[in-house]
Amino acid sequence: MRALSARDVVQVWEAGRERHPVDRALLVLAAALPRSSRDELAALSVGERDALLLTVREQTLGPRLACFVKCPRCAVPAEFAAEVDEVRLARPGEPVAREHALLADGWEVRYRLVDSRDLAAVAGHTDPAFARRLLLTRCVLEARREGEPVAAQRVPEPVLAALAGELVLRDPQSEIEFSLSCHACGTRWSAVLDVAAFLWAELSVLARRLLREVHALAAVYGWRESEILAMSAPRRAAYLEMVGT
Numbered sequence: 001m002r003a004l005s006a007r008d009v010v011q012v013w014e015a016g017r018e019r020h021p022v023d024r025a026l027l028v029l030a031a032a033l034p035r036s037s038r039d040e041l042a043a044l045s046v047g048e049r050d051a052l053l054l055t056v057r058e059q060t061l062g063p064r065l066a067c068f069v070k071c072p073r074c075a076v077p078a079e080f081a082a083e084v085d086e087v088r089l090a091r092p093g094e095p096v097a098r099e100h101a102l103l104a105d106g107w108e109v110r111y112r113l114v115d116s117r118d119l120a121a122v123a124g125h126t127d128p129a130f131a132r133r134l135l136l137t138r139c140v141l142e143a144r145r146e147g148e149p150v151a152a153q154r155v156p157e158p159v160l161a162a163l164a165g166e167l168v169l170r171d172p173q174s175e176i177e178f179s180l181s182c183h184a185c186g187t188r189w190s191a192v193l194d195v196a197a198f199l200w201a202e203l204s205v206l207a208r209r210l211l212r213e214v215h216a217l218a219a220v221y222g223w224r225e226s227e228i229l230a231m232s233a234p235r236r237a238a239y240l241e242m243v244g245t
């Protein structure tokens with residue numbers, strides 16, 4: 001795992017701009033883990049993926065996360081901070097057991113945790129109930145009713161509901177919740193931290209800032225983009241100060 005360089009940030013942003021959030025997360029990981037194949041990264045459970053993304057965030061932009069939310073009742077904006085260590089439950093790169101078994105209502109279901117391929121497979125579906133069912137049945141490796149094998153598509157809803165609960169329980173990093181309260185109206189609610197979306201938003205802001213810096217320095221000194229991005233951040237900042245931006 002390495003921190004993203006200025007060049008990485010611009011390249012990842014450019015490659016991911018028009019892509020789905022699932023692909024964006026994989027692009028970020030591929031840049032930080034150049035020795036891992038795309039298939040290996042896509043097969044990480046969502047929790048494993050998010051633990052690694054938090055580490056990319058920590059190494060590239062530091063450990064303190066500044067989160068912005070709006071109260072669901074009065075829409076007053078609120079800001080809260082969290083440290084990467086508070087929201088990263090496992091050591092990054094520590095493998096979690098991806099296959100488990102569930103016993104419910106006379107059914108025995110062998111299943112695996114949700115990964116990026118599953119998220120990508122359901123991404124295009126606009127019916128949330130259909131997408132949920134598709135996601136859950138994709139995770140079923142084998143289903144038996146009173147010992148007899150049954151196709152995953154025929155597993156009934158109550159068993160799938162139990163499976164949905166198990167999937168979060170076995171991969172807790174995949175769903176980090178914050179308990180929040182509104183300082184204006186007192187409403188309490190909980191919000192899920194979407195690590196991939198959060199980091200993508202930050203990297204987009206950083207990429208645009210880097211391009212503005214390239215523009216300012218190239219316009220004055222005539223340096224190439226690659227030269228400017230290869231500079232350390234303090235050196236780039238010192239030149240920017242000299243050209244008065």
Ligand SMILES: [Zn+2]
Pocket residue numbers: 071072073074075076182183184185186187
């Ligand atoms: Zn409020």
